[in-house]
Amino acid sequence: MGSEAPLELLPGTLDLLILKALARGAMHGYGIAQHLKSVSDDTLRVGESSLYPALQRLLLEGWVKAEWGASENNRRARFYTLTAAGRKQLGREREDFDRLILAIHKVLNA
Secondary structure (H helix, E strand, O other), rough: OOOOOOOOOOOOOHHHHHHHHHOOEEEEEHHHHHHHHOOOOOOOOOOHHHHHHHHHHHHHHHOEEEEEEOOOOOOOEEEEEOOOOHHHHHHHHHHHHHOOOOOOOHHHHO
């Protein structure tokens, strides 16, 4: 595992994955990217050019909040946490994603 090339994310899934990562607790952007890479066995690699605009979108929606703190290597970093509204959105997006995957499986197996 992990020897295949990274996959492109389906449109709209990055927000879902970020919300899910933050459900574990506060993380900075690099930590979120590393978590997604690690949990997916190196299949999902999220670059800064897509991660930080997505985090900004989530902030504007009120689904995450951010505050400055020190990272593990004592560097200044912005830590993101899930809000109550973000938890609800995570549930909605997860349900929608599960329905989409089920429908795709039905079509592929028909």
